Amino acid sequence: MSEHDNILILNVDDQDAPRYVKTRDLQETGFTVIEARTGAEALRLIEAEKPPIVLLDVELPDITGYDVCAFIKKKWPDVMVLMTSSTFVTSMHRTRGLDAGADTYLVQPAEPLELAAAVNALLRIRKAEDNLRSLNATLEQRVKDRVADLEAANLKLKHEIEQRQRAEAALVQSQKMEAIGQLTGGLAHDFNNLLTAVVGNLDLIRMRATDPRIARQAEHAFKAAERGSKLTAQLLAFSRTQKLATVPVDLNDLITGMGQLVNQTLGAEIAVETDLAQGLPHALADANQLELAILNLSINARDAMPNGGTLTISTRPDSFDKERVIVCVADTGTGMPPEVVARAFDPFFTTKPPGKGTGLGLSQVYGIVRQIGGDVMIDTAQGKGTRINIALRIAHAVAEHENAEAAQVSRGSETILIVDDDPDVREIMSGVLSDLGYQVKEAGTGEAALDLLRSHHPDLMVLDFGMPDSNGAEVAAAARQASEGLRILFVSGYSDTSAIERAVGKAALLHKPFRPAEFAAAVRSSLDAPS
8 A cells, every 4th residue: 555545636737648647647656636627627626625735737728827826725725736837947937836826836747756756745745734733723722731730830839838838827826825825834833832821821810810800801811812813723724734623613603703804804995794694503614714715705805896895794594405504705896707607716717917816715715615515606797796605514513512612621640741842831731730630741852851751651741743853743753662552642833734644643633822721621631542
């Protein structure tokens, strides 16, 4: 099979002999040839057969070859035209043929090989033009595809950069909050040591005073010290390192007690109202953490009311679950759109401008409430304010809890070793226990405590967890090696109670500051517990 099979050539010539010779030579080379004798016949065949190459004689009986060529190139520009004539003997004739659109020309009579070579040259040109047209036809789409790929890559890169920037910002914020938490925890630890001595001595003065005026003054000072204790607890709640302990909480009393703090925090432009359900059951909660959650919600509400408004804190039974009660913080602010509500509890998510918000307020509220077994719901609409409902479980053991707090402190005669680096704290603890009949030994360091332990064999060691020279857990481990079965009561103003548990396990722990009665009850409980 010839490479020229199925390639159709139109041979146009009114002279029979030359036309026959050209047809024969092309067919012998493998081409398929059709013939026309006039210009009109040639145009009809091109319309019908679409030959890729036309051999066109210049001298035709009806139309000149120049005019036929010009018409072909106008209507069928892809058709290649090879003009043939014995009259192509001057540059003028060649120029006229090329100007008419001919792709090349050939002077007759031509040798068979020369004719085949001319046709093959046109075929190569035709193939090159076809390839170029195909390339041009797909070039625009390829450019579009490439541009689309580049845009997609750029978009992905931009998205990754934004994600990285958000992650870096979140990390910086997290490190900042961790540093603030450590700072507040450290301040609370030192403050707790001071308050332990203040609260303890004031409580003793209040109970022992015979002069009513002195007792009354001591009572005032004691209440001020208790407010300081509450402030310390809020600092520890902010550091978020305390383990939450749920106890029965009177929500109405808690909210009433927060009134001054909320008013001072929100400022004069925000009116604070309360709507507290009477006879509301106590709720299981951590009072300090719940106060922090309500304060966070109040601050968020203030920010949603830039032109002032009303904040309402209310309580009510849960109408959908009789085992729960609701604390609701409502504002008359701007409200939130659905897309903001969907991410409201995400850590570090904020709609405030840079530097104006951490994005931790609502996420902290959510974390606190979930830890104490509650739930948080948002009811809001743009322009209609926001209501955030905290659902808490009802406490059924209120009487037992209150009775435990009111229980009388028992006396004892056992030997107690008190280990604390703060002499004022040691003195108040020693005084309380001595008054109750206990034999008390004191040590200001872990090393001194171990020396006393070997010589006096106490029944209980009251041990401060955070001391400058030694870690309470290390002292406890050494003490138990020296005296197997020794009972230990940890006292600490250290904020990270989870770290204490990791170090000493489920040992008895009393948080500073504490009242003398609480301390005495904890000592008696530790002595009565199985070794």
